[in-house]
Amino acid sequence: MNCALRFETHSDEETRDAGRQIAKWLPEHAVVVLAGDLGAGKTTLTQGIAEGRGAARAEDVSSPTFTLIHEYGEPVRVYHVDLYRLETAEQARRLGLEDLFDQAALVMIEWGDKFPELLPADVFRIVLVSTGDEDRVIEVTAPKRRNGRALALSPRAGAG
Ligand code: ADP
């Protein structure tokens, strides 16, 4: 997959800002896997993305590690899922993960690579790597289309 967007951040607020920008580039309806170690900034980035979508204030977005799914917006515009604590694909299925993929919303999935068999083909991927105490590299890749080329990301009409 081609990397479509790349950020280097040096604080959690910079990561939220990256999220606000990513929110403008992602399609209205998309499934996004967030990959990266514990503390890499997956939840922090999602705070910015949810705010960028106008679904919630960043400070109101908390980790779904124990609750598994959080919803933001009325109607829901962002689902925030964390599969960290799940052990089997069946548990994720029972959570209703696949039902979320049909929703006209952004579905952000921390540890989403754990059960790749559950993911739709056209998944976006955001990889976060910690390169220092407060340094992070964030790379966004778009799904490949059937012709093998990456989906072109473009700012959504009216985004801003
Ligand atoms: P994850 O969801 O990947 O486990 P969190 O977003 O919950 O990670 O936590 C990231 C932690 O790293 C927070 O404590 C945050 O303050 C800290 N941090 C330090 N620098 C950064 C940065 N550049 N971007 C994101 N988080 C950072």
Ligand code: MG
């Ligand atoms: Mg998290």
